[in-house]
Amino acid sequence: MKASKTKRSTSWSDVKARLIHFDHDGLVGLVHDLYTADKSIQIFLHARFGLGEDILEPYKITISRCLWPDMFRNQTVSVAEAKKAIANYRKAIGQPEGLAELMVFYCERGSGFSVEVGLQDEDFFNALVRMFEQALKAISKLPDEQRPLLMERLEAVCRISQNIGYGVEDAMKDLLVEYDIYD
Structure with missing residues (x-):
C-alpha cells in the first residue's frame, strides 16, 4: 500500500x-x-x-513608461503594469494623497499618449475611464484643500479626451457630474 x-x-x-x-x-x-x-x-x-525626495517618482516612471512607451524602441503599452505600479504603492504605504496623485497621473499619461499617437484601443480607453473614476473616488476622500488642483488636472484630462473618440470624453463628463466633489 x-x-x-x-x-x-x-x-x-x-x-x-x-x-x-x-x-x-x-x-x-x-x-x-x-x-x-x-x-x-x-x-x-x-x-x-x-x-x-519623491517617493512617488519610481511609480510615476513605471506608469509613464507603460502608458506612454517609446515606440521607436519597440516598447509597448501595458495597462496591467501601470495599474500594478499603483497597487504596489498602495501595498507599500498607500497614503490617500499619493494614491490620488498616481491615479490622476495615470489618466494624464494615458489620455496624452492616446491623443499624441492616435491610439485606437477600446480596452485601453475602458481602462482609462475606470481609472478616471477611481481617481475621482480617491480625490473625494481627501481633505477639501487637497482637491482643487487634482480636480483641475482631471478636468484637463477630460478636455483633451474629446480628441480620443470612443465616448471617452462623454463617460468622463458623466463621471465628473456624478462625483461632484465641490459640494
Whole structure:
C-alpha cells in the first residue's frame, strides 16, 4: 500500500514561524538581502520608510513608461503594469494623497499618449475611464484643500479626451457630474 501524501504549499505562516528564530541582526541581514535582490523591493522599502525626495517618482516612471512607451524602441503599452505600479504603492504605504496623485497621473499619461499617437484601443480607453473614476473616488476622500488642483488636472484630462473618440470624453463628463466633489 502506498501512503497518501498531500502536498501543502508553503505560505506566509510558514515564513512567519521561521522569523521567530531570527535576532535583530538576522532580521536586518534578511532585509538587506531582500533589498539588494530586487529593484522593486528597494522601491517598496523606500516608500514604506519615506526615504528619498519623491517617493512617488519610481511609480510615476513605471506608469509613464507603460502608458506612454517609446515606440521607436519597440516598447509597448501595458495597462496591467501601470495599474500594478499603483497597487504596489498602495501595498507599500498607500497614503490617500499619493494614491490620488498616481491615479490622476495615470489618466494624464494615458489620455496624452492616446491623443499624441492616435491610439485606437477600446480596452485601453475602458481602462482609462475606470481609472478616471477611481481617481475621482480617491480625490473625494481627501481633505477639501487637497482637491482643487487634482480636480483641475482631471478636468484637463477630460478636455483633451474629446480628441480620443470612443465616448471617452462623454463617460468622463458623466463621471465628473456624478462625483461632484465641490459640494
